[in-house]
Amino acid sequence: MNPLLSEDWKLNWYCVRAKPRAENAASHSIKAIQGVDVFFPKTIPQRKKNAPPPQALFPGYLFARFDPILNMRSVHFAHGVAYVLRRNLKPDPVDPEIIKDLRILTSADGLLEIPDRPHQVGSEVNIIEGLFKGGKGMVTRLIPARERVKVLLEFLGRPTVIEIDENSLDFPKAHPMEVS
Secondary structure, eight states: OOHHHHHHSOSEEEEEEEOTTOHHHHHHHHHTSTTOEEEOOEEEESSOTTOOOOEESSTTEEEEEEOHHHHHHHHHTSTTEEEEOEETTEEOEEOHHHHHHHHHHSOTTSEEEEOBOOOOTTOEEEEOSSTTTTOEEEEEEEEGGGTEEEEEEEETTEEEEEEEEGGGEEOOBOOGGGOO
């Protein structure tokens, strides 16, 4: 084997493209391969009662650390995997500093809590629970002492102001990479 070629192919982090809606399956099947580490960061909204389940931080993608000479075929043909990202027919390694920074931001199980942006009058919000679930409105007043918000929404064809618990609202999110 050519020694220059073997130096290019070494234990590294690589980006793996999952099949549509198969990120979890791909993550579990790659984890089962001996000598392969998986990092699949997900996001969750901050402290919401009826929050949606965790979503992939990078939809359709996950990261795997492996030696392509030993494990490329196993990773490529794992359940839920579409392909390993390549450049010039070689797997393209991800900078380990990127993975390190992402791991610092996430919990041990790969979850990243995304905080709401500071609540402001004029912010557009989605109602996630209660009678008006699924509705969209605009904040007209904050009532911090009671953790409630007055929201203007259209109801029965006219603008209506309601007072609602702030945990029942989905506020605009901060960008996940801006979390400190």
